[in-house]
Amino acid sequence: MVLLSPSRRLRRTPFSDGVEAAGVKAYTVYNHMLLPTVFRSVEEDYRHLKEAVQVWDVACERQVEIRGPDAGRLVQHLTPRDLRGMLPGQCYYLPIVDETGGMLNDPVAVKLAEDRWWISIADSDLLYWVKGLAYGFRLDVLVDEPDVSPLAVQGPRADDLMAQVFGDAVRDIRFFRFSQFQFQGRDLVVARSGYSKQGGFEIYVEGEDIGMPLWHALMEAGKALDVRAGAPNLIERIEGGLLSYGNDMTDENTPHECGLGRFCNTQTAIGCIGRDALLRVAKEGPVKQIRALAIDGGPVPTCDRFWPVTAKKQLVGRVSSAAWSPDFGTNVAIGMVRMTHWDEGTEVRVETPDGPRPATVHETFWN
Amino acid sequence: MVLLSPSRRLRRTPFSDGVEAAGVKAYTVYNHMLLPTVFRSVEEDYRHLKEAVQVWDVACERQVEIRGPDAGRLVQHLTPRDLRGMLPGQCYYLPIVDETGGMLNDPVAVKLAEDRWWISIADSDLLYWVKGLAYGFRLDVLVDEPDVSPLAVQGPRADDLMAQVFGDAVRDIRFFRFSQFQFQGRDLVVARSGYSKQGGFEIYVEGEDIGMPLWHALMEAGKALDVRAGAPNLIERIEGGLLSYGNDMTDENTPHECGLGRFCNTQTAIGCIGRDALLRVAKEGPVKQIRALAIDGGPVPTCDRFWPVTAKKQLVGRVSSAAWSPDFGTNVAIGMVRMTHWDEGTEVRVETPDGPRPATVHETFWN
Numbered sequence: 001m002v003l004l005s006p007s008r009r010l011r012r013t014p015f016s017d018g019v020e021a022a023g024v025k026a027y028t029v030y031n032h033m034l035l036p037t038v039f040r041s042v043e044e045d046y047r048h049l050k051e052a053v054q055v056w057d058v059a060c061e062r063q064v065e066i067r068g069p070d071a072g073r074l075v076q077h078l079t080p081r082d083l084r085g086m087l088p089g090q091c092y093y094l095p096i097v098d099e100t101g102g103m104l105n106d107p108v109a110v111k112l113a114e115d116r117w118w119i120s121i122a123d124s125d126l127l128y129w130v131k132g133l134a135y136g137f138r139l140d141v142l143v144d145e146p147d148v149s150p151l152a153v154q155g156p157r158a159d160d161l162m163a164q165v166f167g168d169a170v171r172d173i174r175f176f177r178f179s180q181f182q183f184q185g186r187d188l189v190v191a192r193s194g195y196s197k198q199g200g201f202e203i204y205v206e207g208e209d210i211g212m213p214l215w216h217a218l219m220e221a222g223k224a225l226d227v228r229a230g231a232p233n234l235i236e237r238i239e240g241g242l243l244s245y246g247n248d249m250t251d252e253n254t255p256h257e258c259g260l261g262r263f264c265n266t267q268t269a270i271g272c273i274g275r276d277a278l279l280r281v282a283k284e285g286p287v288k289q290i291r292a293l294a295i296d297g298g299p300v301p302t303c304d305r306f307w308p309v310t311a312k313k314q315l316v317g318r319v320s321s322a323a324w325s326p327d328f329g330t331n332v333a334i335g336m337v338r339m340t341h342w343d344e345g346t347e348v349r350v351e352t353p354d355g356p357r358p359a360t361v362h363e364t365f366w367n
Numbered sequence: 368m369v370l371l372s373p374s375r376r377l378r379r380t381p382f383s384d385g386v387e388a389a390g391v392k393a394y395t396v397y398n399h400m401l402l403p404t405v406f407r408s409v410e411e412d413y414r415h416l417k418e419a420v421q422v423w424d425v426a427c428e429r430q431v432e433i434r435g436p437d438a439g440r441l442v443q444h445l446t447p448r449d450l451r452g453m454l455p456g457q458c459y460y461l462p463i464v465d466e467t468g469g470m471l472n473d474p475v476a477v478k479l480a481e482d483r484w485w486i487s488i489a490d491s492d493l494l495y496w497v498k499g500l501a502y503g504f505r506l507d508v509l510v511d512e513p514d515v516s517p518l519a520v521q522g523p524r525a526d527d528l529m530a531q532v533f534g535d536a537v538r539d540i541r542f543f544r545f546s547q548f549q550f551q552g553r554d555l556v557v558a559r560s561g562y563s564k565q566g567g568f569e570i571y572v573e574g575e576d577i578g579m580p581l582w583h584a585l586m587e588a589g590k591a592l593d594v595r596a597g598a599p600n601l602i603e604r605i606e607g608g609l610l611s612y613g614n615d616m617t618d619e620n621t622p623h624e625c626g627l628g629r630f631c632n633t634q635t636a637i638g639c640i641g642r643d644a645l646l647r648v649a650k651e652g653p654v655k656q657i658r659a660l661a662i663d664g665g666p667v668p669t670c671d672r673f674w675p676v677t678a679k680k681q682l683v684g685r686v687s688s689a690a691w692s693p694d695f696g697t698n699v700a701i702g703m704v705r706m707t708h709w710d711e712g713t714e715v716r717v718e719t720p721d722g723p724r725p726a727t728v729h730e731t732f733w734n
Contacts, residue, residue: 004371009613125492136503246376
């Protein structure tokens with residue numbers, strides 16, 4: 001690994017002081033902001049995440065706030081998911097596409113009210129797309145980045161930890177729903193969501209001044225639960241098939257290629273930009289799609305570029321994320337594979353930097 | 368400094384293999400791409416840049432290509448600079464603002480033809496803003512990121528090095544003009560521009576396959592000139608007053624606050640988004656503005672967050688970039704200072720992480 005040069009351009013978060021006191025070993029940059037990646041080691045953090053509870057600085061999931069009479073209309077412009085049935089208090093995972101049906105982001109939308117939404121974004125400046133559309137369409141909306149920084153609490157003991165800080169009512173929040181809870185006199189949105197398959201919550205911390213007080217409160221309350229500072233974990237997210245925008249998909253891919261067809265109601269999502277392009281894809285289906293791949297042999301090196309997937313020396317896809325899984329005793333990977341080779345159990349080769357390796361395509365992920 | 372976790376999301380460039388073979392010590396992330404920052408040390412790289420010639424991987428200056436009958440109209444929508452007099456073959460530095468006059472990017476625009484432009488962007492996804500506007504306004508344009516990666520040749524010997532590879536005609540390119548030159552049978556745009564005050568060129572490398580061949584050709588041709596791999600240098604750019612989007616300015620700032628008023632012809636830039644807001648600013652002037660600051664004492668620590676600038680315990684500004692300058696024997700800094708304290712020679716205090724330091728405000732930069 002190489003060093004990261006710090007600068008003000010790579011923004012610190014309201015929790016960075018806590019992250020650094022906890023001994024963060026490596027960062028990545030996400031939405032122009034520091035995102036911790038490793039505390040003890042990727043494997044040690046993984047084991048702990050699956051057994052205990054962690055507090056994650058995911059402030060880099062910046063919010064695009066959309067408010068005003070045209071807010072709902074604008075959000076429907078952004079996505080092929082049909083939003084008519086979405087109620088305030090719900091979170092929806094939304095593919096966001098451009099006019100060609102190419103993915104621009106894959107955020108979670110938080111519907112605060114009929115005329116007020118937060119879009120909790122993956123790694124691209126979605127704010128610019130939304131502002132450009134709002135201006136071009138002359139919509140009656142305010143589009144802005146509010147002072148909101150998500151803090152995630154993830155792991156099997158997440159309910160117990162959260163109950164100690166916010167009270168037992170947090171246990172009643174259903175998956176992808178949110179409620180408001182008080183902390184130091186301020187109302188915070190708390191959702192049952194997060195970028196792991198271990199369960200947990202995301203707290204939308206409104207006002208950076210309460211970032212470190214909340215961090216300390218969670219760490220203090222969680223001592224008996226073995227709480228630790230953590231981060232989205234490479235191994236765990238691949239096992240669970242959690243895609244990463246910029247890694248596993250880019251604006252070259254349709255939601256259908258990304259296996260997100262179930263979030264597309266292209267026929268009824270009236271007003272969706274890219275609908276014309278996606279109706280065609282929805283009908284005919286994609287010719288390549290995201291798949292799980294098990295790569296044979298010992299631990300693979302870091303996947304920092306596409307690794308070609310081949311069969312009989314022909315290119316049939318590429319791997320975009322890979323890591324050794326201690327729990328499954330194989331290298332778990334996410335890739336895009338052509339339809340000729342995407343069926344369960346298909347044998348392929350993955351061209352890693354260390355040389356070619358046999359691999360098997362799977363239709364479902366591990367977790 | 369901390370470690371950077373590699374992933375495919377932090378894109379490698381066509382020159383990354385060369386950069387790594389040259390022993391890059393640190394990276395930053397810029398437009399989702401790796402940007403080298405240090406080879407030997409920031410000070411050693413600085414000395415060499417001022418005395419010899421360097422080849423810089425600035426592929427992270429991604430291009431937004433705009434082509435089609437409405438291309439010129441769309442570019443004028445983006446900026447308060449009047450583009451009516453701009454000819455094909457010219458490069459313009461453009462403040463890009465939103466509807467409130469807030470800076471979204473500060474690219475160099477390359478006018479290839481009346482109906483074809485490249486916008487060579489700073490660190491924000493300007494593509495999304497331009498695409499959103501083009502869609503909302505239903506303009507007849509294609510907006511896309513082409514396979515173009517700038518490679519900069521900077522330093523006092525840049526003309527000599529470039530002449531060896533492209534012929535003596537490169538010496539005739541005027542400042543912020545470009546011509547086409549052949550390399551391996553391909554026509555490349557070569558402009559006299561770059562992010563230093565030492566003179567030099569930017570080669571718009573079209574087609575990633577010729578990235579490493581061109582890198583090697585420059586390194587080979589420049590042996591007698593002591594060519595080295597280099598990078599935009601923190602000290603040199605601060606001495607020269609070269610602003611960095613995300614460091615020294617954000618979408619909260621108007622061009623006038625950034626000292627870019629001379630690039631705003633708000634009255635005549637008909638169609639410019641944000642014109643209404645900026646006409647007011649142009650008339651009344653900003654209340655704070657970018658200034659050079661000399662900070663007393665020995666070398667300051669890394670500036671990775673805003674440092675408050677105070678006078679009589681009142682907040683009067685903030686420093687956003689700072690470094691020790693061996694040539695000027697002081698800490699050079701870029702900051703935003705309120706009008707009450709922005710005059711040449713004003714004494715202020717800068718609250719560095721090591722404690723407060725006396726500093727002097729200057730109206731001009733060092734180089």
